[in-house]
Amino acid sequence: MARRANPLTSIAGAAAVAAVALVTLVPVASLWFNADRLLGRNAEFNLAAADIAALRFTLLQATLSAAISVGLAIPVARAIFRRRFWGRELLISVLGAPFLLPVIVAVIGLLAVWGRSGWISSALTMSGFERISIYGLSGVLLAHVFFNLPLATRMILQAWTRIPANHFRIAEQVGMTPRDVFRHLEIPMLRAVVPGAFLIIALICASSFAVVLALGGGPRATTLELAIYEAIRFEFNLGRAASLALLQFAMGGAIAIFVFAGNRDIGFGGGARVDFQRWRSKDKLPVAADILAIGLLFVLLGLPLVAILLDGAPKLATLPGEVWPALKNSILISLSSTAISIILGLALSARIATLSRLPARAVEVFSMLALSASPLVIGTGLFLLLRPFVNPFDMALPVTALVNSAMSLPLAVRILVPAQRRIIEVYGPLKESLGVRGWSGFRLVHWPALRSPAGFAAGIAAALSMGDLGVVALFAPPEFATLPLVVYRLIGAYRTDQATGAALLLVLASFALYYIFDRGGRLGRLA
Amino acid sequence: MKNLIAIVSMCASVAGGALADERTLTVYTYDSFVSEWGPGPQIESNFEQSCGCDLKFVAAGDGAAILSRLLLEGDRTSADVVLGLDTNLTAAAKASGLFAPHGLKPEGLTLPIEWDDEVFLPYDWGYFAFVYDATRLPEAPESFRELIDDYPDLSIVIQDPRSSTPGLGLLLWMKLVHGDEAASAWSALEPKIVTVTKGWSEAYSMFLEGEADMVLSYTTSPAYHAIAEGDISKRAAIFDEGNYLQVEVAGKIASSENGELADKFLSFMLSEGFQSVIPTTNWMYPAALARDSLPEGFAEIPEPDIALLFSDSEAESLRNDAIAEWRDALTR
Numbered sequence: 001m002a003r004r005a006n007p008l009t010s011i012a013g014a015a016a017v018a019a020v021a022l023v024t025l026v027p028v029a030s031l032w033f034n035a036d037r038l039l040g041r042n043a044e045f046n047l048a049a050a051d052i053a054a055l056r057f058t059l060l061q062a063t064l065s066a067a068i069s070v071g072l073a074i075p076v077a078r079a080i081f082r083r084r085f086w087g088r089e090l091l092i093s094v095l096g097a098p099f100l101l102p103v104i105v106a107v108i109g110l111l112a113v114w115g116r117s118g119w120i121s122s123a124l125t126m127s128g129f130e131r132i133s134i135y136g137l138s139g140v141l142l143a144h145v146f147f148n149l150p151l152a153t154r155m156i157l158q159a160w161t162r163i164p165a166n167h168f169r170i171a172e173q174v175g176m177t178p179r180d181v182f183r184h185l186e187i188p189m190l191r192a193v194v195p196g197a198f199l200i201i202a203l204i205c206a207s208s209f210a211v212v213l214a215l216g217g218g219p220r221a222t223t224l225e226l227a228i229y230e231a232i233r234f235e236f237n238l239g240r241a242a243s244l245a246l247l248q249f250a251m252g253g254a255i256a257i258f259v260f261a262g263n264r265d266i267g268f269g270g271g272a273r274v275d276f277q278r279w280r281s282k283d284k285l286p287v288a289a290d291i292l293a294i295g296l297l298f299v300l301l302g303l304p305l306v307a308i309l310l311d312g313a314p315k316l317a318t319l320p321g322e323v324w325p326a327l328k329n330s331i332l333i334s335l336s337s338t339a340i341s342i343i344l345g346l347a348l349s350a351r352i353a354t355l356s357r358l359p360a361r362a363v364e365v366f367s368m369l370a371l372s373a374s375p376l377v378i379g380t381g382l383f384l385l386l387r388p389f390v391n392p393f394d395m396a397l398p399v400t401a402l403v404n405s406a407m408s409l410p411l412a413v414r415i416l417v418p419a420q421r422r423i424i425e426v427y428g429p430l431k432e433s434l435g436v437r438g439w440s441g442f443r444l445v446h447w448p449a450l451r452s453p454a455g456f457a458a459g460i461a462a463a464l465s466m467g468d469l470g471v472v473a474l475f476a477p478p479e480f481a482t483l484p485l486v487v488y489r490l491i492g493a494y495r496t497d498q499a500t501g502a503a504l505l506l507v508l509a510s511f512a513l514y515y516i517f518d519r520g521g522r523l524g525r526l527a
Numbered sequence: 528m529k530n531l532i533a534i535v536s537m538c539a540s541v542a543g544g545a546l547a548d549e550r551t552l553t554v555y556t557y558d559s560f561v562s563e564w565g566p567g568p569q570i571e572s573n574f575e576q577s578c579g580c581d582l583k584f585v586a587a588g589d590g591a592a593i594l595s596r597l598l599l600e601g602d603r604t605s606a607d608v609v610l611g612l613d614t615n616l617t618a619a620a621k622a623s624g625l626f627a628p629h630g631l632k633p634e635g636l637t638l639p640i641e642w643d644d645e646v647f648l649p650y651d652w653g654y655f656a657f658v659y660d661a662t663r664l665p666e667a668p669e670s671f672r673e674l675i676d677d678y679p680d681l682s683i684v685i686q687d688p689r690s691s692t693p694g695l696g697l698l699l700w701m702k703l704v705h706g707d708e709a710a711s712a713w714s715a716l717e718p719k720i721v722t723v724t725k726g727w728s729e730a731y732s733m734f735l736e737g738e739a740d741m742v743l744s745y746t747t748s749p750a751y752h753a754i755a756e757g758d759i760s761k762r763a764a765i766f767d768e769g770n771y772l773q774v775e776v777a778g779k780i781a782s783s784e785n786g787e788l789a790d791k792f793l794s795f796m797l798s799e800g801f802q803s804v805i806p807t808t809n810w811m812y813p814a815a816l817a818r819d820s821l822p823e824g825f826a827e828i829p830e831p832d833i834a835l836l837f838s839d840s841e842a843e844s845l846r847n848d849a850i851a852e853w854r855d856a857l858t859r
Contacts, residue, residue, distance in 0.1 A: 034599075050854065104729055108736055116682070116721070117737035135722050210725040213687055214733070217722045219854045226725075230689040233591040234846075236598055236619060322563045384599060474596060478561075478583045485558070489586070491728040492559025494751045494810060496735060 009354070012347030013363075016409060019344055020367045023406040027373075027381020028245045034384045035239035047243060051227055058206055058223040059251060061137065065144035066202035070194055072145065073152035076297050078186075079290035080153070081160040091294075092157070092522075093515050095150035098301060099463055102484050103210045104491065105308060105503040110143055110215070112307035119303070139215030144208065146300060148201040151460070153297070155200075155415065158453065159193035160186075162418060196414050199259045203252050203371035203410075224248045228374050238380070245377045252372035256365040312504030315497045323486055323502045327509060330483040333400050333472075334465040334513060340405035341461040342454060345412025352413065353420035364417070368410040378403055379471040393477035400472045400482075401465075408461035415457040416450065423449050455521015459514040466510035483509070551581045552788045554777075555593050555604075557611040559809075561586045566801075566808035573800035580788055589726065590692045590775075594620055601625070602782040607789045610650065610777035610796075614836065615695050617647050617776060618843035627781035629793055635815050636797075638774065639834040647776035650796050651811035654770035654831055655696045656763035657683060657741040658748045664740045670767035671704055675715045682721045684730045684739040688850055691726045692773070697743050699842055700771030702849050703835050709849070713856035720857070746770065746828055751810045754824040769833025775811065 080092065098106065113119050114134045121131030134142055163185055171181050209225035216222075224244055231241040348367065352360045382399060383392055392399075427445045472482055481489070483506045490499035561567040561584045571582045585606070587593045594616050597604055602625060612620055620626060628645045636642055638652055657674070659667050668674040668681070686694030705712040721739045724730040734742035741764070749761040777796060779789040795801055799820075802813040806825045818826060837845065 050851075053858075104732060107729065108732055111733065111736055111738055115736065115738050133721075139722075210729065213690075214722060214724045214729050218717075218720060218857045219687070219723060220858045222854075226687070226690060233595050234689065234695075236595060320563045380599065387600065387603075473588050473592065474599075476586070478585050481586075486562075488728060489558045489562035490564065491732060492557075492589075493562045493564040493808070494731075494748075494755070495562075495564050496732060498564075 009347055009350045012344065013351030016344040016348035016351075016413075017363065017366065019340075019402065019406040020370045020409060022382075023373050023378050023403055024249065024366075024369045026385065027378045028242050028249075030381035030385045031238045031242040031245070031377060035237075035242065047247065050222070051224070051244065051247070054222045054224050054227050055247060055251065057221060058225075058248075059255075061140050061144070061208075061212065061221070061223070062202045062205040063255070064137075065141055065148065065205040066198045068141060069145050069148040069152045069201050070156075070198045072149055072296065072300075073156050073197070074190065074194075075289065075293040076149070077153045077156035077160060079293040080157055083287075083290050083294075085294075091297075092154070093518060094301075094305070095154050098147050098150055098305070099460065099467075101147075101308070101507060102467055102487055102503055103214075104487070105500075105507065106143065106146065106304070107211055107214050108311070108500075109304035109308040110146060112311065113303045114139075114142060119307075135215060135217035137216070137221070139217065140212050140221055143211045143215050144201075144205045146304060147211075148204065149297070149300060152197045152201060154456065155197045156190070156193055158415070158456065159189050159418070162422070163189055192418070195259045199256055199368060200371060200411060200414055202255050202259075203368055206248065206252055206255075206372045207374055224251075225374055225376075229376055232376055232380055241377060241380070245374055248372055248374065249369050252369050253365065256368055260361050260365065308504065308507065312500045312507075315501035316504060317501070318498050319501050319505065320490070320495075320498050322481065323483065323505060326481045326483045326486045327505065329397075329480065330466050330506070331509065331513070333397060333404065333482065334462045334510070336397070336401035337404035337408070337465040338458050338462040338513075338517070340402060341408045341412050342458050344405065344409055345416055345457055345461075346450065346454065348409070349413050349416035349420045352417055353424055364410075364413060367413055370406050371410050373407065375403075375407075375471050379474045382471075383474045392475045393480075396472060396475040396477060396480055399475050403471045404465035405461065408457075408464045411460055411464075412454075412457035415453045415460075419450050419453045452521045455517050455519070458521070459516075459518035462513040462517055463510045466506065466513065549579065549581055550785060550788060551583055552578070552607050552785055552792055553583045553585060553605050554608045554610050554792070555585050555587050555597060555606040556609075557589050557593060558586045560584065560611060564808065566804045569804045569808065570801050573804070574792065574795055577795070577800075578788065578791055582792070591616065597625060597780075598623055604780060604782070606780050607783040607785045608777055608779050608792055610775075612647070612776055612778070613692055613696075614772075614774050614776065614839045615692065615699065615842045615846070616839075617644070617778075618839040620778070621646055621839075625780055625782070626778040627783075627786075629779060630790070631793060631797075633797055633815065635817075637812070637816060637818070638814055640772065640774075640836060644776070644839075647778045648793055648796065649774045649776050649814040650801065651805045651809055651814050652772060652774040653745040653747050653811040654763075654772060654834065655693060655700060655743060656746040656748075656765065656770050656831075658734070658744040658761060658763050659741045660760050661762050662760045663737070667741070667762065667764045668766075669764065671701075671712070672767075674719075674764075674766075675712060678719075681719050681741065682739040683716075683719050683741045683743070684721050684733050685723055685743045686727055686730050687723045687725060688853060691724070693727050693730075693743055694723070695846070696771055696773055698849050698853055699837055699845065700835060701853075702845060703771065703837060704768045710852045710856045713853055714859065717857055723857075745773070745811065746830065747806075747810050747812065747825070750806070750825050750828055754807055754822070763829070765829050765831045769835040770831040772834050772836040774814075774836070 111118055116131055116133060125131050167185055171185060207225050209223055209229065212221050212223050213226065224247060228241050228244045231237045231244060352363055386392060386395060423446055467484060483502065487499050487503045487506060490502060559565050567584045571584065574582050587596045590611050590613055593609060593611050597606060597609055626646050629648050631648065633648060638649055642649060668678055685697055688694040688698040701712060702709045730742050731744060733739060746763040749763055752758040752761040777793065779793060783789050797815040802816040805811060805813040806822050
C-alpha cells in the first residue's frame with residue numbers, strides 16, 4: 001500500500017522527526033551524560049517507591065482526564081455539528097481559549113466557580129446546602145477536562161464535517177433511522193478520531209504538575225513531573241531526573257501503543273461537504289439532548305472563563321509598563337514557533353499519509369512523545385548541550401520557538417493526517433490524470449483541502465506557545481521576559497491586581513492569534 | 528509617559544554602553560526581585576551611581592532555580608554574585624565549591640540571630656507565619672497546638688516542600704517544634720489542609736480568593752496590604768512555639784573576574800542604598816537597617832518572641848527524611 005513519497009516531503013519529514021528528538025531523547029541524554037555536573041552525582045537508573053506511586057497516580061489521572069474529556073466531547077461535538085444557533089461560530093472559536101490559559105489563571109478561574117467560596121458553593125450555602133469541595137482527584141479531573149474538553153470537541157467536530165453529505169443523504173433516502181446513521185456512519189468516524197484525541201489529551205495531562213498539586217489536595221496527587229522538578233531544583237540530581245523523564249516517556253509510549261492497537265484511520269471517500277442543515281429534514285432526535293450538551297459545555301467552560309474576564313477586565317487599566325515588551329517577545333516566539341510547527345506538521349503528515357500502517361503509527365507515536373516531555377528537562381538538557389558553544393542568552397528566541405514548535409507538532413500532525421489521507425484517496429487519481437504537480441499541485445489540490453485543519457493547528461500552536469513558560473527560563477537574558485513570566489513575577493511581588501490584568505492581556509493576545517489563524521482557515525467553511 | 532521614560536532610559540543606557548569599557552557586574556537572582564515592583568530597578572540605579580559599572584540582574588526563576596542554574600553552569604558561570612538563596616540551600620551551595628568567602632566583618636546586622644557564615648551574607652529576612660484575613664477569621668490560633676487541636680473548621684493552604692522554599696520552611700518549622708512527633712503532628716493537621724501548591728504564588732492567590740482561612744506566608748505579608756493597598760484586614764499569626772526564620776543571602780562566585788566589584792556590591796548590599804529599598808519592595812525585614820529607619824506600617828508588625836532556625840547543614844541533612852515523613856503522614 002505504500003506510496004512513493006515526494007523527496008521534499010521525505011526531507012522535511014526527517015527534519016520533523018529530528019525536531020521531535022530534540023525535545024525528547026536529546027535532552028534526556030544530555031541530562032544523563034552531564035549527571036556528574038551537579039554535586040558530583042553519577043547517573044544511575046534509580047527509582048524510589050514514591051516514584052512508583054507517582055507513576056500510578058500520573059497514569060490514573062491522565063487516562064481518566066482523557067476518557068472524560070473525549071466522552072463528553074462526543075455529544076457536544078454532535079450537538080454543535082447538528083444545530084445552527086446564534087453565536088455558533090464564536091463558540092467554535094472560543095473552544096480554543098482554555099487551552100491557552102496560564103495554569104495559575106485557570107486555577108483561579110475554576111475556583112471562582114467551583115471553589116469553597118466559589119459561585120456554586122455560595123449558591124448552595126445560600127439555599128441551605130453544604131458547600132462542595134473539589135480538592136482531590138475530582139479537582140484534578142475537573143481542571144483537565146476544562147483544559148481539554150474543548151480540544152477534544154474541536155477534533156471530533158472536524159471529523160464529523162469530514163463525513164460527506166451525500167452519505168447522510170443516501171442514508172436518509174434508504175430510510176435509515178438516526179440510530180442507524182449513528183451506527184453506520186458516525187461510529188466508524190468516531191472510531192477513527194477518538195483514539196487519537198484520547199491519546200493526545202492523556203499525554204498532555206501526563207506532564208501536568210502545578211494544576212494537579214493545586215487542586216489535588218495534597219501529596220497523594222503527585223505526578224512524575226513533580227518528582228522531576230524536585231530532582232533538578234532541590235536534589236540537584238540530573239541522573240534521577242533523566243531516569244524519571246525516561247519513565248514518563250515509557251508510560252506515554254505504552255499508552256500510545258495500547259490506544260493505537262486495533263485502531264485504524266478510515267476514509268469516507270469523495271463527496272462534497274454540504275451544510276448538514278440543508279438536507280436535514282426528517283431528523284427527529286430530540287433537541288433537548290443537544291441543548292443539554294451545549295449547556296454542559298457552557299457550565300464547564302464558559303463559567304470559569306467569564307469569571308476570569310470579570311476579574312481581569314477592570315485591572316487591565318493598571319497594567320505596568322513591563323508587559324508591553326514582554327507581549328512583543330511572546331508574540332514573536334509564538335509566530336515563529338507556529339510557522340515552524342505548521343511547515344514541519346504539513347511535511348510530516350504528508351509523509352505519514354504515504355506510509356503503510358505500521359511505520360505510519362511508529363512515526364506518529366514517536367512524534368507524540370513530545371507531548372509528554374517535561375519542559376524543565378528540555379530546558380535543562382538543551383542548556384547543558386548548547387552552553388559550551390554559544391551564549392544561551394543569544395539563543396532565547398530560537399530555542400524557545402523551536403522547542404514550542406516541536407511540542408505542538410504532534411497536535412498539528414494528528415489534525416492534518418486525515419486531510420492528507422483524504423487528498424491521496426480522493427484527489428490522487430485526479431492529480432495523476434490532470435498531471436498537476438509541484439507547487440501548482442499543492443496550491444490547487446492540497447491547500448484547499450488542508451487550509452481548514454492547518455488553520456486550526458496553527459491556532460493551537462500559537463496559543464500553546466504564548467502560554468508556555470517552562471523552557472525560556474534558563475535562556476532568558478536580563479531584561480528579557482515573556483508575558484507568562486511577567487505574570488508570575490508580578491504575583492511574586494504581591495501585585496496580584498496587575499498580575500490579573502497582565503494575565504487577561506495574555507489571554508486576549510493568544511486568543512486573538514488563535515482566532516486569526518483558525519478563522520482564516522475556516523472562512524467560507526463549515527467547521 | 529512610562530513608555531517615554533523607558534525609551535529615554537534605553538537611549539541613555541545605549542549611549543552609556545557605547546561610552547566605555549565600563550565593567551559589568553552580573554548578579555543572579557529570583558524573578559520577583561527584578562520585577563518593576565521588586566527591589567531590582569531601584570537598587571540597580573543606586574549602585575550604579577557609585578560603582579562606575581553596569582549592574583545586571585539575571586532572573587533565574589525562584590530561589591531553588593538560581594542554585595540549580597549555577598550548578599549547571601559550574602565554574603564557567605557568568606554570574607559574579609548570586610543573590611536570593613536561603614539557608615536551606617546554602618549547604619548545597621557551599622558543597623559545590625563555586626563560592627568564595629566574603630571576607631567581610633558585617634556590622635550593624637539586625638537579624639534576630641547571630642550571623643557567622645563566612646561565605647554568605649544576609650540581605651533580608653522574615654518569619655514564616657500563617658496569614659489570615661481578620662474579617663473572615665476574627666479569632667486565629669496562637670500556637671501550633673491550637674492550630675492542630677482547636678479550630679475544627681479552620682482551613683489552611685500550604686506549599687509543597689518538594690517544589691517550594693516556603694514549603695520547605697514549614698516542613699523544617701514543624702520538625703523543629705515537634706521533633707520525633709512531627710509525623711503525628713502532620714497527620715493531625717491534615718484535615719485542615721485544603722491543598723498543597725507548587726509555590727507561594729498559587730497558595731497566596733488561592734488564599735486571597737477565599738479558598739482557605741490561612742496561608743503559609745510571612746509575618747511581613749500584612750505590611751504589603753496595609754502600605755500598598757491600605758487594607759489592614761490581613762494579619763499574621765504569631766505562634767507561642769516560635770516562628771521559623773527565612774534568611775535570604777548573597778555570595779560571590781570564586782571564579783568571577785570582577786571580584787573587586789563583587790566585594791563592592793556585597794558591602795553596598797548592607798548599606799542604606801540597598802537596605803532601605805527592601806521593606807516596601809521585597810516585603811521582608813532588611814538585614815542591616817535600624818528599627819527606627821523602617822517605613823511606617825512596617826515597624827508596627829507584631830513580632831514573634833522566639834525565632835527558630837536550623838543551621839544550613841542541619842537543614843540539609845534533615846530534608847529527605849522530613850519530606851518522606853511529611854508525605855507518608857499526608858497520604859496515609
